[in-house]
Amino acid sequence: MSMTSRLITPARLTVPMALAGLGLYAIAILGYSPAADLSVALLHPDPASFGQIYVHYSLLPRLVVAVLAGAALAFAATIFQLLLKNPLAEPSTLGILSGAQLTITLVTLSTVTVSAVQRDIAALIGALAAVAIIVGLTRKPASRR
Numbered sequence: 001m002s003m004t005s006r007l008i009t010p011a012r013l014t015v016p017m018a019l020a021g022l023g024l025y026a027i028a029i030l031g032y033s034p035a036a037d038l039s040v041a042l043l044h045p046d047p048a049s050f051g052q053i054y055v056h057y058s059l060l061p062r063l064v065v066a067v068l069a070g071a072a073l074a075f076a077a078t079i080f081q082l083l084l085k086n087p088l089a090e091p092s093t094l095g096i097l098s099g100a101q102l103t104i105t106l107v108t109l110s111t112v113t114v115s116a117v118q119r120d121i122a123a124l125i126g127a128l129a130a131v132a133i134i135v136g137l138t139r140k141p142a143s144r145r
Contacts, residue, residue, distance in 0.1 A: 014074055018067045026055060084138065091127075099130025 026041075042060060045052035073091075080089040091097050103126025108114050114122075 014070045015067060018063060018070070022059065022063050025059070094130070094134055096127045096130045096134075099126040099133075100124070102126055103129070 040046070041049075041052035041055040045056040047053065077090040080091065080094065081087055084094075100123040103122040104119055107118060107122040111118075
């Protein structure tokens with residue numbers, strides 16, 4: 001068995017850690033110790049109970065978005081590590097985050113009003129430009145004969 005198959009990656013820990021965090025938060029802060037109360041709050045909250053409404057409409061959507069965002073970031077970091085064969089590679093250390101922030105700054109400074117969609121497109125273009133620069137710099141030159 002290879003060493004890489006035994007490693008616990010962030011992608012494998014995202015969902016269990018998020019569910020454990022939600023459970024501990026619900027038990028400690030909101031006082032939901034019985035599993036029945038928590039399942040009712042998650043699926044069909046009682047409109048008269050502030051705690052159940054809070055769990056259903058505030059904590060549950062945040063938990064879902066956090067799990068999805070964490071899984072996406074872990075997936076992106078894993079892909080970078082596999083492609084570049086570098087266990088320390090991640091979007092922030094490779095400059096992809098900086099490329100996205102630079103283009104957002106340039107678009108914001110160059111136009112009067114910027115919508116959220118324009119910012120997102122600018123960030124995507126800047127991140128892809130940073131990836132292209134990184135791939136270009138890490139490419140090995142062809143051997144000359």
